[in-house]
Amino acid sequence: MATPAAPDKVIISCAVTGSVHTPSMSPYLPLTPGDIAQQAIDAAHAGAAILHLHARDPLDGRPSAEPAMFDQFVPRIAAATDAVINITTGGSTRMTLAERLAYPLQAKPEMCSLNMGSMNFSIHPAARRIQEWKHDWERPYIEGMEDLIFRNTFCDIRHILKVLGEDCGTRFEFECYDMGHLYNLAHFVDEGLVKGPLFIQCICGILGGLGPDPENLVAMKATADRLFGRDGYRFSVLGAGRHQMPLLTMGAVLGGHVRVGLEDSLYLAKGQLARSCAEQVRKIRRILEELSLEVASPAEARAMLGLKGREAVAF
Template sequence: MAKGKVIISCAVTGAIHTPSMSPHLPVTADEIAEAAIGAADAGAAIIHLHARNPKDGRPDQNPDLYEPFLKVIKQRTDAVLNITTGGHPSMTLEERLRPATRFAPEVASLNMGSMGFGLFPMLTRYKDWKYDWEPATLEASRDLVFKNTYKDIEGLLELLSPLGTRFEFECYDTSHLYNLAHFLDRGLVKAPLFVQTCFGILGGIGSHPEDIQHMKRTADRLFGDQYEWSVLGAGARQMSIVAMAASMGGNVRVGLEDSLWAGPGRLAETNAEQVATAKAIVEGMGLSVATPDEARQILDLKGADRTNI
């Protein structure tokens, strides 16, 4: 039975960190594919995917950059592939939607509200930059709103739901949970909801244990037995949040999108390293990790054969 199994998601590259921050951040299609395959082999049931320009590592939502790694990952794993619709906070909604629209994945991420997305504090942590776009993009986040209006969310749901794609609802604060409840009440989303509560981004809720408990209590009250809860922790508290959530019955997300670290002062060399640590935490609590097919059962997904990948 899949019930009670812990789903591990891995976000292998994302759009937050830049190439100068870690030599291990996947950038090219080959690097992203190998990172995803390694994460799946280590125990991740779901792989959350972004693309980057292979020349300078800039986040890029061109579907032609997704296709090479999507096909390789699908050929070499049975993992659930989850394509971002968040892209980078500076992108337009039309840019962000292009890959999910083309490939009709089993899962797509969906950000549940507009917010500040402050990445500029990272400017003080690094001195040498490979590319001019890196510090410029971080600085620009001082005056940036990550736009996810009700109209945006409605349009995204109307576009992707008929394709059979379900959603990783990314909720960075309490208001995002209430926004999701609004769409559930209107019948625009359906259970089981896959609710990814996100901790530690400037502009969203913090990463204190009380913040995690608060988001879980709120989601329980709003959604009852209609949702599957997952957590991601940005930065150094990634694994402590994994442990806390797993002990509370949650699913977990790791990966170099969310944290570059494998321990104090030690960069993670692979995404698989973080997945293996999360799996060890989960199994150390006497819990079992879900396989990709068990994750499909838990989340009521359409199956890999019904995508355009």
């Protein structure tokens, strides 16, 4: 009997701040360039091989697409860690495609996120749980999600694949919030616009996307196996909110990689706010190691994902 191939080491990604949570939801959400940089650096030192980054306006914490904001923390993170820097192309539902791409096109990073379809994306029920708002923009921002669509059309995706992927050598974390997003990705593979190795982020628990049921994660993996072949992709798991750690643990058992961070969940345990992204990295690392799984270094993540290397970026 042939000896089965050794499983991959597990890549831990950390999404540091995002554009969904607001300052009133947690005092630990990093908002200033200094806080974003420090939390990212600490997460890398805790074991995150990939750092997924958004920017914020330091005056009131609202999401920002301004390259000048990114420039205040991305070079600092790059100087202090060897982690793969992954810049969002999602931004927020209120940003245009040009705004979302402004910094990635300037920075030419090794990796960017890429949402694989337009969708409803909302946390508007969370507004009911906030008693006091720190800033005037927050409540209408959260409640307004009920009537917004996250846009990423086939034309948008094709454009991003061309100007970032083909022209800049950037590879992608393909964010799949539903089964149809896997088929969208397969379409672009069939068109010859996406080539492996594929890194698929299976996202469960966002209102408007796939629910957090464990069966859905199994179905996503089985569908990806059919579409891309078991050896044709690597998958990672993102569990939103309270579903973060259970779904990540399940994903790791299934042979996947994991993503934590205050963008995805503000909590470390039931009723306990995470004081930093690094706390979440340390927790999932402990779980992985208890399962006898090894954590990948940035160099190992680069090799697995076929990245162009830190020397080829523009920051």
